Amino acid sequence: MRYLLAGTLSAIGFVxxxxxxxxQYPTPGFSVLRAEQVAGRQLFKxxxxxxxxxxxxxxxxxxxxVGRQAGSLPRFPYSDALKKSGLVWTEDNLRKxxxxxxxxxxxxxxxxxxxxxxxxxxxxxxxxxxxxxSASP
Numbered sequence: 001m002r003y004l005l006a007g008t009l010s011a012i013g014f015v016x017x018x019x020x021x022x023x024q025y026p027t028p029g030f031s032v033l034r035a036e037q038v039a040g041r042q043l044f045k046x047x048x049x050x051x052x053x054x055x056x057x058x059x060x061x062x063x064x065x066v067g068r069q070a071g072s073l074p075r076f077p078y079s080d081a082l083k084k085s086g087l088v089w090t091e092d093n094l095r096k097x098x099x100x101x102x103x104x105x106x107x108x109x110x111x112x113x114x115x116x117x118x119x120x121x122x123x124x125x126x127x128x129x130x131x132x133x134s135a136s137p
Contacts, residue, residue: 033126040127043120047113059110064133065089066125070105081107094128095121 044052051059060076067090071083085105087093096104098115115121 036123036126037130039120040123040125041130043115043124044127047115048124051112061134062128063131065131066091066094066129068133079107079109081105082109091125091129094125098124 048062051057052062060073060078067088070085070087070089070093071078082105087105089097093104098121100114101108101110101112115124
């Protein structure tokens with residue numbers, strides 16, 4: 001038993017040392033931003049796509065959302081509260097909205113499960129930034 005425990009502790013120490021060493025030398029081609037975008041795409045699929053992705057969209061398209069005026073896409077029935085908010089979808093405003101849309105703009109029509117985890121908010125916004133505006137309105 002003593003040898004098994006000593007061997008296990010040695011293996012754990014080796015993995016910890018190897019992991020620490022690898023952290024100092026990132027894998028070639030690894031991008032933190034790309035990792036955030038990939039994680040955000042999965043979160044989007046899990047939490048947002050059912051309303052914001054074709055073929056059936058109950059919510060407006062999020063293509064080109066970053067930097068867009070809130071409630072400004074033509075042919076979408078936004079709430080008066082959102083249309084009159086004057087809000088621009090900056091990263092900070094998106095983070096607030098994702099965390100609690102009803103608190104960010106009271107009387108909006110968007111029912112969603114809030115994403116309170118700050119890391120998940122970062123990932124979602126990193127992904128949303130990849131969605132470019134469509135050529136046609």
